[in-house]
Amino acid sequence: MRRANRQALLRLALRGAAFTAADAMAATGLTRATVLGVCAELVSAGWLEQVDGAPAGGSAQRGRPARRYALRSAAAVLAGVDAGEHTLTARVADLCGRTLATVHHPIDQAEPDPSADRTAMVTALIDRVLARAGVPGTPRVLTVVGVPAPVDQHGRSPHDDDFWQRMNPGFVDALGTVPQDGNPGAGPGSPTQRAAAGGAVLVENDANLAAIAEHAGGIGSHVATLLMGERFGAGLIVDGRLLRGASGGAGEMRFLDVALDDERGADGVAALARRWSLEALAGDGALDDGAGVAARSELARISAERITAVDVFAAADRGDELARAVMERIGDRLARIAVILASLLGVETVVVAGAIADAVEPVLERARTRIPALTGPPHPRLVASMHGSEVVVRGAIELALARLREDPLEYLDQG
Template sequence: MAHGTANSPQVLRRMNSGAVVRFALRVAEFTAAEVMAETSLTRATVLGVCDDLVEAGWLVELEDSRAAGLTSKGRPARRYRLRDEAGVVAGIDAGEHRFTAIVADLRGKALGEVGADAPAVDRRPGSAAERSRAEAADERRALAVRLLDEALAAAGARRDDLLVGVPAPVDADGRSPAGDRDYWKTMNPGFADALPGPSVVVENDANLAAVAEQSHDGQAHTANVATLLSGERLGAGVIVDGRLLRGARGGAGEMRFLDIVEGAGSPDGVGALARMWAQDALAHGERSALAELPVDEITARDVFRAAADGDALAAGILDRLGDRIARVALVLASLLDIERVVIAGAIAEAVEPVLARARTVLAEEFYPPVPELVASTLGRDIVVRGAVESARVRIREEPLAFEPRR
């Protein structure tokens, strides 16, 4: 009992310090009075904690309010802000086709960003393809380490916390199940062990996209939302009652069930289907402005552009995509009672015609409630932005677990 009592002042001091650091992470600069209002701590406690945090390297003390010209009467207020050099976080989007790494300060401002194409992955059966996947896994590990080093060098920093986003379910230990022909293990080839540093977290890419959406100032928040990455394959980051769903192996947002859903048929994404459906139609001799392009080079962007120019084939493909997205969204809403489905990723900037069709299908073919459909405004970097934000969340939740840089 005496041991617990002896330690209680230190424990209380640590709790108070954590509360002040969390406040400092949210605001540009602050006074002791503002911390008192936020935390209910006394003035003496706040000033003592701030002095300790300045000494530790978390905070820097600014000119007092009178010297800064903010007040002229009464006792000048002492002012502080988070020290810019206190630490950095890093995020990697280790996608199937491309890697992006960002190093940011503790407020989320990007300090260094690099990217590179990912090694190709052979998904065919057979021993030769298995060897190819093993080589791709090695190359993905090496690429992640290289890009992290390059981003840190560009930022002139060392890493304090790292989040890696992968297109695979991820369990609590940062590992992925095998998946079809070891696809998931190839996408996440042991990043948790391969990347250097004391704090490496691997997370599903759609989950990180959901985190980015929820933290984005321009997005109206909801406690029940699915963020659907929709490029090559569909994957959802699902938030229900304000909490991100993961499941036993991190696969809560995987869309494999679409293989057996009538009107959906597969977890292929909007980008992949737009390309494949156009190529198939042209191979069967259908007329379209897209026929002027080499068939094997047609992209989803080409299909969307042709539809905007009035091409009937391309417009029909977008309608088919809208029919499919409507059914996918309704399945998610029916299972999880979500209010909104956000279409995210690089395709989001062009996807509005597809969503317009999907909204019509939901309104005319299904009874309410049906989910709201919106396009993300965060672009192709949504996963890596979510990785950076998730790293910042970890620091906000337990700031004193991290040592500030001096």
Template sequence: MAEDDGKVKCVDENGAATSPQVLRRVNARRVLEYAWRAGAFTASDAMAATGLTRSTVIGVCDELLRQGWLDELRDARAVGAYTKGRPARRYALRDRAAVVIGVDAGHDHISATVADLRGTPIGRHGAEIAAVRPDRPERLADAGRRRALVRTAIDGALADAGVDASSVLAITVAVPAPVDRDGASPVENPFWRVANPGYSEFLGADAAVVTVENDANLAAIAERSAPDGGGRDADSFIALMTGEGMGAGLMIDGRLIRGRRGAAGELRFLDHVDGVGSSDGLALLARRWAVEAITASEVGEGALAHLDPATLDEAEVGLAAASGDPAAVAITDRLAERLARICLVLGDLLDVDRVVVGGTVADTLPDVIDRAGRILDDSDDPTAPELRRSALGEDSVTIGAIEHALAEVRSRALDLTPSARPAA
């Protein structure tokens, strides 16, 4: 506050004139942002973190208490943290004031995870669906079935968490397709149309904020934000998802690069790269090459010879290679060389520090990733990125979806109303 010709006016932290309403909102946002990062705190703690006066902090905390964003805890004297004078009031973010939901609507599975306002998962429900191949769109579960499975997953996760649907503030849905800023996918690809069958509209009444995002982009967010994320200490990195297909989340100079239609990481240019020839994923190729070897009777008496071509998966190919089966080793070596070549091309194009390989193949084909990493280490290419297996495993997309949903809530918190009923 400042005086001008006897009149009191409001100024922000930069000394610019502003209205009392705007100033209160700015102050509330600063305190709430601090509460999101902190545990229990006192007014003095918030003053030190925000630079606001004691009276302003206390007034803002009282308002956030009324709105349901904060809880008032036992005072500092009651917990042994204060011994003289008037005991300090203590506050904390009300973790269960509301919840967010991350949905992983993948190629062959759909799951939903409910998390509190700290991002801690408290409920989950999922289902496997018929195997999906990007090159066989006719085998996709149809749009109606996918929407129904998403609904079942969300309802099941809420039941598992013991919270009511009215507690949901934000939902983020991950799909294996490029997504524009409106949550829509390009229409020219039948796989993309079915993988993202209008989730934004379908879930529009379920939460104040509903977003649809590419799964690799969300994996990049997870690798950047999770404690074990492979991108926490890298300014520029790629989260490479390679299962049935191959897609990339591009985190360049600390910013997620999406492109005009959300297709910046689709990697279709690999169709034109010698020694690669497509953006088919490692899981798909491991199965395809194993079936070709078995059908052509090129597997001898090794472990591959005992696998059923109709049902084998990439994990079995990886295990066969680990057992020393020469045919399986040849397949995994071929996959490693392909992955290394892709990383070299991406390094040349984007000059990134690191490529983090996530998805199920991080667990099912670990030797392929490790072998590709050694090829990169031995290369003389100065732009060759470091290659890492994701420590987040198959949960990376869900972790990213939850973080994305929480970021949406944090950015709009003062326009949202948390549930008045504590979650169970």
């Protein structure tokens, strides 16, 4: 009973607003004596604090004001990590989700195996972001790590793909406690012991975290979030719930190899823009009409290894024929992918997320014009994410907050 009472009041406090005993009684059904007793315990434990002042917008009160309590949001921190293939990003937030610091770390691709020491790099980056936030000694109660690989309920990726294993080299074991009984983050030891050791750790697919970030922003309850870079990955929210599938495989886009009759069908926008631009510049295909389209293209003045999707879209906007043809081809492919997802899963919105989101609007415009020719209404809505390159780390913090609010005693209980 004592645990249930503490859980109820911590859930109330994690909503973020200060509350009185009367507020807590109305929200939880507990008696006044119980509320005051448990609040005193939580103040002593360091998770709540008494605050002064009348509630915002409240009217003046006569007599002695009621004691008001609030979450002590600085008592512990949450960490989110985007462990991408080429860049690592770490963020630390307080218990209300307010960002305290964010740090980026590009991975040196010149190294013989840049993924060999990913665990050490992520650990060092977490230490850096904690130091930048000025909270290196504050308990880190929960860390969420996003990886470009499917992840099962235990935070581990399938062993049948070397790339997946390189991207997720056992983060859940190396960074925190080993999950047990199918409950990620529920490892041995008390919550206090886990916090001292770096807290609980959840490992999740990066596209799923992008979908969580979009859903938290109110995008809707039937959404596919396409995380686009070198590869397509999808985070799927249907009926307001994240779809995971066996071994976390929902949203893996390798089916596109078959659906699009292309052995590299799951290539992302970055890879497609580079590959198709180089093919066109080399005269591979029907683009060059004999009038020197490739020779006239400004992309011809960029070295092959440096061409990016941003270059292609910018050139297309300036009227470059070759770049525009590549951009339209990418838009046509995106339209087909959106129609497949809408038809199969009933999603209403397809969000294009990732670093490319800031430059992808011309592709979306092309895809929107193509969708009516591919399927009848209702047509899926295509939008670019507003979160840019930080969508995954934002989703990591959102997932950490959701888990904390769902079961605060798993992470905050002091015995």
